[in-house]
Amino acid sequence: xxxxxxxxxxxxxxxxxxxxxxxIAALDAQAANPGVRRLxxxxxxxxxxxxxxxxxxxxxxxxxxxxxxxEDVGPDGSAIGVEPHPGLRAEAERRAAEAGxxxxxxxxxxxxxxxxxxxxxxxxCERVLQHLSEPARAVTEIARVLRPGGRVALLDTxxxxxxxxxxxxxxxxxxATIAQGTAATSDAGRRLTQWLTxxxxxxxxxxxxxxxxxxxxxxxxxxxxxxxxALDRGLISEEQRDRLYADLTAAADRGAFHLSVTMxxxxxxxxx
Numbered sequence: 001x002x003x004x005x006x007x008x009x010x011x012x013x014x015x016x017x018x019x020x021x022x023x024i025a026a027l028d029a030q031a032a033n034p035g036v037r038r039l040x041x042x043x044x045x046x047x048x049x050x051x052x053x054x055x056x057x058x059x060x061x062x063x064x065x066x067x068x069x070x071e072d073v074g075p076d077g078s079a080i081g082v083e084p085h086p087g088l089r090a091e092a093e094r095r096a097a098e099a100g101x102x103x104x105x106x107x108x109x110x111x112x113x114x115x116x117x118x119x120x121x122x123x124x125c126e127r128v129l130q131h132l133s134e135p136a137r138a139v140t141e142i143a144r145v146l147r148p149g150g151r152v153a154l155l156d157t158x159x160x161x162x163x164x165x166x167x168x169x170x171x172x173x174x175x176a177t178i179a180q181g182t183a184a185t186s187d188a189g190r191r192l193t194q195w196l197t198x199x200x201x202x203x204x205x206x207x208x209x210x211x212x213x214x215x216x217x218x219x220x221x222x223x224x225x226x227x228x229x230a231l232d233r234g235l236i237s238e239e240q241r242d243r244l245y246a247d248l249t250a251a252a253d254r255g256a257f258h259l260s261v262t263m264x265x266x267x268x269x270x271x272x
Contacts, residue, residue, distance in 0.1 A: 020087030027061045027088075035211040039265050042207045043124065043153040044068060046267035052076040053121035058110050058142070059083065059128030063092025063103055069124070070096075070103040082108035110138040115145045126155040127263075129195070130188035136195050143199040148272030152201065153265065158189030161210075161262035164223070166251050171244055174235035178226045179261075189264035201268040213259040215252035222259065223248060 030036055049055045051074035057066040060081025070079035081103060083089040089105050096103045108114055110128060123142050129135035142152050162179040164172070180186040193203045213219040227244055230236045236244075251257040 017087065020085070020091075023085070023088060024062060024091055029217065030211075031062075031064055033211050033213070035209040035263065039155060039207060039209040039263055040065065040068075040126075042209075043126075043155055043265050043267060044072070046205050046207075046265075047122050047124055047151050047153040049073050049077075049079075049122040049151075054119065055079045055122040055124075056115070056120055056145070057081045058108075058113075058123060058125040058138075059131075060092055060105060061088050063096055063101075063105060065124065065126065066092065066103040066105065067096060067099060067101040069122070070101050073122075075102065079103045081105040082110070082113065084108060111141065113141045113145055117144055118147045118150075120145050120150055121147060122151050122153075124153045124155075127157060129154065129156050129192075130159075130183040130185050133184045135185050135188060135191070136198060139195040139201075140199045143201050143270060146201075146270040148270055151204075151267065151269045152196070153267045154192045154196065155263060155265040156188040156192060157183070157211075157261055157263050159183055159186040159261065161189070161260075163258060163260045164248075165258040166247050166256065167244065168240065168247070171230075171236055171240050174230040175226045177235065178229045178233075181229075189262065192264055192266040196266055196268045200270070202271050203266055203268045205267045207265045208262055210260050210262050215248070215257040215259070219257070219259045 049069055049072035053073045054077060055069040055073050057069055060066045060083045063081050066079055066081035073079050081092055083092060083105055084107055092105045110132065111134060123146060129138060132138055146152060159180045162176060164175060193206060196203050227241045231238065231241050248257060
C-alpha cells in the first residue's frame with residue numbers, strides 16, 4: 001500500500017475516484033468479515049496499546065483500526081494513521097471527524113517513515129506488506145521507529161492458501177496463478193515472523209484465521225475479477241469461464257459454495 005510504485009490499486013498513484021470508491025467498498029467488506037474481525041481483536045490484545053502511548057497504524061486505509069488505537073491510547077496518547085493514498089486518507093479523516101475520534105492521518109511511505117528513531121510504543125501494519133516489492137525493508141523501518149520494549153502487530157494474507165470450490169480441475173491452476181499474482185509479495189502471511197526476526201525484533205505470539213467469503217457479496221466480484229484476468233491472459237477459454245460462473249452459482253444456490261483465504265498475524269517487540 002505504501003510503496004510508490006503502482007503495482008496495486010492501493011498505491012498512491014491510483015487516484016481515479018472510481019477506483020477509490022471500489023477500494024473503500026472492498027475495505028469495508030473486509031472489515032465486516034468475521035475472520036478479519038477475530039484476527040484484528042487477537043492482534044489488538046497482543047499489541048496492548050495503553051493510555052498515554054504513541055501508536056502508529058501503517059497503511060491505515062479508511063482509518064477504522066487507527067480509531068481503535070486512538071481509543072486505546074486515550075486523550076493523553078497519540079494515534080496516527082500513515083496512508084499514502086489521498087482518497088483513502090480523505091475518507092479516513094472524514095470518518096474520524098464524524099466519529100469524534102482523536103485519530104490523525106498523514107501521508108507517508110512504509111519504506112521510509114517520516115518518524116524519529118525509537119519514538120513509538122506500538123505499531124500495527126495490516127495487509128500492507130503483500131503490496132510491497134520490498135516488504136522486509138518496511139519491517140526494518142518499523143523496528144527503527146520502535147522504542148526498546150515497543151510492540152508491533154503485523155497481519156497479512158498468504159495467497160497460496162486461496163481455495164475455491166467447485167472448480168473444474170483444468171481451470172483451478174489458472175485461477176490460483178491469477179490470485180497469487182494480485183500481490184507484489186503473495187506469500188507475505190507466511191513470512192511475517194521471518195521479517196520480524198531479521199529486523200532484530202522478538203516474536204511473542206503468532207495467529208491466523210481463515211477468511212470465508214459469502215458467495216453473494218464479496219465472492220462474486222473476486223471470482224469475476226480472477227476469471228476475467230485469466231481469460232485476458234489466455235489461461236482459460238470463454239466456455240470455461242461461463243461454466244465456472246454457472247457451477248459456482250448453482251453451488252451457491254444449494255449451499256455448496258466455498259471461497260476462502262488465510263490471513264496470518266504476528267506480534268513482537270523490540271528488545272532492550
